[in-house]
Structure formats: structure tokens, C-alpha cells
Amino acid sequence: MTLAETHPEPALRGYLRADGRKGIRNTVVVAYLVECAHHVAREIAWPFRDADVHLIGFPGCFPNAYAQRMMEALCTHPNVGAVLLLSLGCESFDKYGLAHAVRQSGRPVETIVIQATGGTRRSIAEGQAWIETQRAALDAAETVPMAxxxxxxxxxxxxxxxxxxxxxxxxxxxxxxxxxxxxxxxxxxxxxxxxxxxxxxxxxxxxxxxxxxxxxxxxxxxxxxxxxxxxxxxxxxxxxxxxxxxxxxxxxxxxxxxxxxxxxxxxxxxxxxxxxxxxxxxxxxxxxxxxxxxxxxxxxxxxxxxxxxxxxxxxxxxxxxxxxxxxxxxxxxxxxxxxxxxxxxxxxxxxxxxxxxxxxxxxxxxxxxxxxxxxxxxxxxxxxxxxxxxxxxxxxxxxxxxxxxxx
Structure with missing residues (x-):
């Protein structure tokens, strides 16, 4: 009997991403790009708190290369399946660069600019509708073997x-x-x-x-x-x-x-x-x-x-x-x-x-x-x-x- 037969590798499962990496979770990330958008982002995510919708964000109004790189890495993490970005509209964070990085990774991404959408209530409604659609698609996704x-x-x-x-x-x-x-x-x-x-x-x-x-x-x-x-x-x-x-x-x-x-x-x-x-x-x-x-x-x-x-x-x-x-x-x-x-x-x-x-x-x-x-x-x-x-x-x-x- 071989070593592989006596100590078989456990049957792990993962969600395959476009870049070939696999995640052990299939999370929707709601990311605010300035503290001024934090409340709206939190209200969007709150009804989905039991459905693997997670809130992250950067509070600063002024740009920072480290924060940009961190957010790009987090939003394209293998455990993430879709990303909703929340911008006030006048902050210095490069929302277009972040959205491009997420899109290039093969994940669905949507950007809500609160000033353009018309304020708190409209932004919350738009964000929650988008999450409902994405969550349904991710819930239907099948896993693949993972080593x-x-x-x-x-x-x-x-x-x-x-x-x-x-x-x-x-x-x-x-x-x-x-x-x-x-x-x-x-x-x-x-x-x-x-x-x-x-x-x-x-x-x-x-x-x-x-x-x-x-x-x-x-x-x-x-x-x-x-x-x-x-x-x-x-x-x-x-x-x-x-x-x-x-x-x-x-x-x-x-x-x-x-x-x-x-x-x-x-x-x-x-x-x-x-x-x-x-x-x-x-x-x-x-x-x-x-x-x-x-x-x-x-x-x-x-x-x-x-x-x-x-x-x-x-x-x-x-x-x-x-x-x-x-x-x-x-x-x-x-x-x-x-x-x-x-x-x-x-x-x-x-x-x-x-x-x-x-x-x-x-x-x-x-x-x-x-x-x-x-x-x-x-x-x-x-x-x-x-x-x-x-x-x-x-x-x-x-x-x-x-x-x-x-x-």
C-alpha cells in the first residue's frame, strides 16, 4: 500500500477564479473609499449580514499608494466573488483604478457614487438591489477540488x-x-x-x-x-x-x-x-x-x-x-x-x-x-x-x- 493510500490528501473544495486561484469562501465585498461613504456602505451590507456580504473600507480622504494596493489585493482576494464600491464622489481615492483591477480579475464590480446617485436613500436602494443579484449568482456557483x-x-x-x-x-x-x-x-x-x-x-x-x-x-x-x-x-x-x-x-x-x-x-x-x-x-x-x-x-x-x-x-x-x-x-x-x-x-x-x-x-x-x-x-x-x-x-x-x- 502506498503512502498516498495510507495518508490520502483531504478532499478540499474551492471556488475557482479567473486567475486560477481558488477561494474557500464566496463573499461579496462592500468597500467604502472614504469615511464619508462608510454609513451608506454599512446600511447596504447590514440586511445581508448572514449572507456572506462583508464590509471593508479606507477612511482617508487623501490618496495613499499603500491603501490603494491593499484595497486592490483585498477586493481581488480568492475568497471574494463580487465587489461593490461606495464613493462619496470628491475623495482622492482612485476608484476607477480599483474598479478596473477588480474587473480585470474577472469579478463583477459596481461603483456607486453617492453625490451622483442622489444621496443616502437612493444609494442604499441601488446597492442592495445589486447585491441581491450578485448574491443569487454566487450562491449558485459550484466548487472544484482544491489541494x-x-x-x-x-x-x-x-x-x-x-x-x-x-x-x-x-x-x-x-x-x-x-x-x-x-x-x-x-x-x-x-x-x-x-x-x-x-x-x-x-x-x-x-x-x-x-x-x-x-x-x-x-x-x-x-x-x-x-x-x-x-x-x-x-x-x-x-x-x-x-x-x-x-x-x-x-x-x-x-x-x-x-x-x-x-x-x-x-x-x-x-x-x-x-x-x-x-x-x-x-x-x-x-x-x-x-x-x-x-x-x-x-x-x-x-x-x-x-x-x-x-x-x-x-x-x-x-x-x-x-x-x-x-x-x-x-x-x-x-x-x-x-x-x-x-x-x-x-x-x-x-x-x-x-x-x-x-x-x-x-x-x-x-x-x-x-x-x-x-x-x-x-x-x-x-x-x-x-x-x-x-x-x-x-x-x-x-x-x-x-x-x-x-x-
């Missing part, structure tokens, strides 16, 4: 405590190793929470040039934080038993697993093939926009913009956030937190601390849960309707070829 090697999975940690680095994060790392072994692409972040681990991380790079780039990305984060006068260490971390940024960094680093590092990405860059990738979320150049990310939700959005079909979220103190577009798997590191917040958590990694499961046991559970999402299963945050989203101003330089030697 594990076609999956992209991200990971982030938030609300960390003293248990995060010894249960939830290393268990997520074990899940990453298992997924990568089957050909998936996995993305971890963020460089500001890897300070002190850069040399260890660099030793796993597949080329010497990439090793140098990984170290430089962490050094950039350290300089950025020093300029702002803070570090990636919150009062809640200390209350949860963490003592230093180095201790937090070791815990955060654990969620990368042990696979070789194949490349470095910046927001909206996609992995060219399977393997492990570091996402650098700290802006390039001088400090201009304040905090690299104002909350965990902004980091999740960047992982999704890199193509993540799903995101692993490890928490010790507890978090309830989910995300638009891609499901978020909640991994609870602390057994007491899990018992208190079980309705919001998908995986109880705290069992490791209590001697009820091993890291490999929980790693396999996380891996299997990710695969089940491509078989129709839904996460706790999806069932509860969590679709948090945040996008702000940033600035990045393009990555060079040494960042992706695996390409």
Missing part, C-alpha cells in the same frame, strides 16, 4: 500573556510545519515582536542574502519603535505575566514553527509558492504615520491582502475579533481564559499547560481545523458575525528579488 498546496495561511498573536509562548504560539508553529510539509504557504509577522530573535530567525533563511534582509527588517522595527518612544509591549501583556519585550518576542517567534524561511513579504505581496514567509508590517522610510498597526485587526487585514485564506489568531488574555473576507481561527493559550470565553475560541491550547495534550496534538488539531474550513466548516468568529476591519495610512518600498529567492 492543500493551494492554501495560504497567516498567523498573528494578540492579547498575549505568560502562556502564549509556551502553548498557543508553538502549537500554531507545529500546525504551520504540517501545512508547509503538504505544500501550503504560511505567513507569520510582525517584525516589531521579533526583536531579540532576529539572528536565530536569520539562521533559518534559505539564502544568506535573505538572512540579511530578515535581520534588517527587525532592525528597522527597532528604530521605528525607538523613534516613537514605545515598544510592542502593552500593559495587558505585563498584567498577563510577561516581563520584557524579549520574552514576548520569544513567544511570538514560536508561532513561526521550524521550517526554513523562504522569503520576506510586505503587505499585499503574495507568496510565489509554498513555504514559510515573514511579513514585514513596519513602514519604510521616516516615521510619518505613527503606530505601525493601530490594532490586531489591521495586521489581520495585511495577512489577508497577502492572500491568506484563513488566519490563526493566538491569544492568552482573550480576544473576540474576527475579520472580513477570510475566517479567523481563535487559538486560546490560557486554559482559564478558554473556560471563560469558550464561545469565542476554536482551539483550547491551554490543555498543553494542564498536561492533557501535547504540542503535536494541538498542532494537528489546528491543521485539521484549517483544512475543514475548505470543506464547509466555519469558525466561532464567523458564526458570531465578527467581521472587524481596519486600514490606515502607511508607506512601503517594493521588495527586491533577494526577498523571494524561492520564486
Amino acid at each position: 492543500v498546496s493551494e492554501l495560504i495561511v497567516g498567523t498573528v498573536c494578540g492579547g498575549s500573556d505568560g502562556t502564549s509562548g509556551i502553548t498557543g504560539n508553538p502549537a500554531a508553529g507545529r500546525a504551520f510545519d504540517m501545512l508547509i510539509e503538504d505544500g501550503a504557504a504560511c505567513i507569520f509577522e510582525e517584525t516589531g515582536e521579533l526583536i531579540g530573535c532576529e539572528h536565530i530567525m536569520a539562521s533559518r533563511a534559505i539564502t544568506p542574502d535573505l538572512a540579511g534582509i530578515l535581520e534588517q527588517s527587525v532592525a528597522k522595527a527597532a528604530r521605528y519603535y525607538a523613534t516613537l518612544g514605545y515598544g510592542s509591549f502593552a500593559p495587558g501583556n505585563a498584567d498577563g505575566g510577561l516581563s520584557t519585550i524579549e520574552e514576548k518576542s520569544m513567544g511570538a517567534y514560536a508561532k513561526s514553527g521550524s521550517s526554513p524561511i523562504s522569503g520576506l513579504l510586505k503587505p499585499a505581496d503574495r507568496p510565489p509558492r509554498g513555504g514559510l514567509y515573514l511579513l514585514d508590517v513596519v513602514p519604510d522610510g521616516e516615521v510619518r504615520f505613527g503606530f505601525p498597526n493601530i490594532n490586531d485587526t489591521a495586521e489581520i487585514a495585511e495577512l489577508i491582502a497577502c492572500g491568506s485564506h484563513a488566519v490563526l489568531f493566538v491569544t492568552g488574555r482573550g480576544s473576540v475579533v474576527g475579520s472580513a473576507i477570510s475566517p479567523v481561527v481563535k487559538i486560546c493559550a490560557n486554559p482559564e481564559t478558554y473556560r471563560r470565553m469558550a464561545d469565542d475560541m476554536d482551539v483550547d491550547a491551554g490543555r498543553i499547560l494542564e498536561g492533557l495534550a501535547s504540542l503535536d496534538d494541538v498542532g494537528r488539531e489546528i491543521r485539521d481545523l484549517v483544512l475543514s474550513l475548505a470543506q464547509g466548516a466555519r469558525t466561532k468568529s464567523e458564526e458570531l458575525g465578527h467581521r472587524e476591519f481596519a486600514l490606515t495610512y502607511k508607506s512601503f518600498e517594493p521588495i527586491g528579488p533577494a526577498c523571494l529567492p524561492a520564486a
